[in-house]
Amino acid sequence: MEVDRPDGRSPSQLRPLACSRGILNRAHGSASWTQGETKILAAVYGPKAGTRKTENPEKACIEVIWKPKTGQIGKLERESEMILKKSLESICIRSMYPNTTTSVIIQVVHDDGALLPCAINAACAALVDAGIPLKHLAVAICCSVADGGYVLLDPNKLEEEVKMKAFAYLVFPNTCVSVLPGGSLQVDKEPMEHGIITSVTHGAMSVDDYLHCLERGRAASAKMSEFLRKSLQPQLSGDSSKAG
Numbered sequence: 001m002e003v004d005r006p007d008g009r010s011p012s013q014l015r016p017l018a019c020s021r022g023i024l025n026r027a028h029g030s031a032s033w034t035q036g037e038t039k040i041l042a043a044v045y046g047p048k049a050g051t052r053k054t055e056n057p058e059k060a061c062i063e064v065i066w067k068p069k070t071g072q073i074g075k076l077e078r079e080s081e082m083i084l085k086k087s088l089e090s091i092c093i094r095s096m097y098p099n100t101t102t103s104v105i106i107q108v109v110h111d112d113g114a115l116l117p118c119a120i121n122a123a124c125a126a127l128v129d130a131g132i133p134l135k136h137l138a139v140a141i142c143c144s145v146a147d148g149g150y151v152l153l154d155p156n157k158l159e160e161e162v163k164m165k166a167f168a169y170l171v172f173p174n175t176c177v178s179v180l181p182g183g184s185l186q187v188d189k190e191p192m193e194h195g196i197i198t199s200v201t202h203g204a205m206s207v208d209d210y211l212h213c214l215e216r217g218r219a220a221s222a223k224m225s226e227f228l229r230k231s232l233q234p235q236l237s238g239d240s241s242k243a244g
Contacts, residue, residue, distance in 0.1 A: 003150055006158055007036075012216055014154045014223065019121075019231040021129040027105075029130020033122035036156055037112035042122035044130040046102035059094040061101045066119075069108045080106075080116050087120055087140070087171050087198045093133040102132060113156035114142035116169050120198075121228070128232050137174035137232070138197055139224040142167060143213035145205045151212045153220055166203030168213040172221040173197055174228065 003011065015036030024030035027043035034040075047060055064085040066077045088104060104126065106119045117140035124138050144155040144164040152159060160167075173195055201210065 003146075003148075003152075005152070007156065011150065012153050012219065014220055015156070017224070017227050019125055019228070021125060021232065027126075027130075029126045029128070029132070031122050031125035031129055032109075033118050033125060035114060035118050035121075035154065037110055038114060038118050038156075039109040040115070040118045040122040041107040041109055042119070042126035043105040043107070044102060044123075044126045044132065045105070046130075047097040047100035047132075048102075049100060056098060058098050060092065060097040060099075062088045062092060062094070063101055063103045064088070064123075065103065065105045067105065067107045069111065080119065083116065083169070083198060083200055084120055084123060087138065088123060088127070090197045091124070091134050091136060091138050091173070092127070093135055096133050102127075102130075111157065113158075113160050114154050116140070117142045117171075120171055121224075125228070125232060135173075137225070137228055138171050139174060139221050139228055140169065140171045140198070141217040141220055141224065142169055143217050144168075145203070145209045145213065149209065151209065151216055153216050164203075166201065166205035166209065168205070168210060168217070169198070169200040169202075170196060170214065170217040170221075171198035172218060172225075174221075174225040 018034040020032045022030060023032055024043050027045060029044035030042065032039065032041050062085055064081045066073060066081045068077055104123050106123065108115065120138065120140035127134060142154060144152045144159065145166040146152065146163045147165050155164060
């Protein structure tokens with residue numbers, strides 16, 4: 001079953017994307033990520049010497065701090081911090097800077113749906129801007145399941161609050177690109193086998209619903225991966241890129 005959406009998109013259509021790098025002068029790396037009306041700023045500080053609490057003689061530590069647009073941080077934001085931390089730890093080459101901590105600050109500018117995936121995308125771009133070595137880039141996508149069983153890609157806030165019974169937050173590796181020290185991008189001759197970095201569900205969905213979300217998310221990840229690669233190419237004359 002397919003439905004009309006308030007903004008006129010098809011069920012499998014992303015909102016317009018925009019990404020800018022190097023927007024904060026005092027951070028080691030920074031980026032903004034906009035998806036429709038949802039906007040996130042991400043700042044990276046480090047690597048810096050680890051504290052006694054975080055030091056690890058074999059691996060670098062990734063610290064995530066979530067700052068909501070207004071009010072205090074709550075349970076949902078703490079969960080988002082944890083998911084983001086685990087996702088970033090999966091893509092960073094942590095063995096290169098043991099006994100250090102890299103802090104990733106997430107500032108919510110506006111929430112119009114799919115907030116966590118947008119934060120992950122912003123953080124990935126900011127890590128590249130900071131020159132943090134990565135195994136590969138990553139793109140995050142939200143799929144939602146309505147009471148009628150249909151799946152919508154990249155829901156906005158109205159759709160999240162009114163129509164949806166369950167959500168799947170999916171993070172896919174952009175496996176044909178490695179990010180080397182110094183921020184350069186290396187494109188391998190052959191992409192690696194498809195995989196998934198993070199998969200988190202909220203609400204009740206069937207196995208078929210989840211597989212449908214996975215299929216729709218993976219298809220959209222190809223477009224997002226291409227957009228992210230173009231946004232982060234160091235030879236671009238400017239650090240801003242947009243896609244509709």
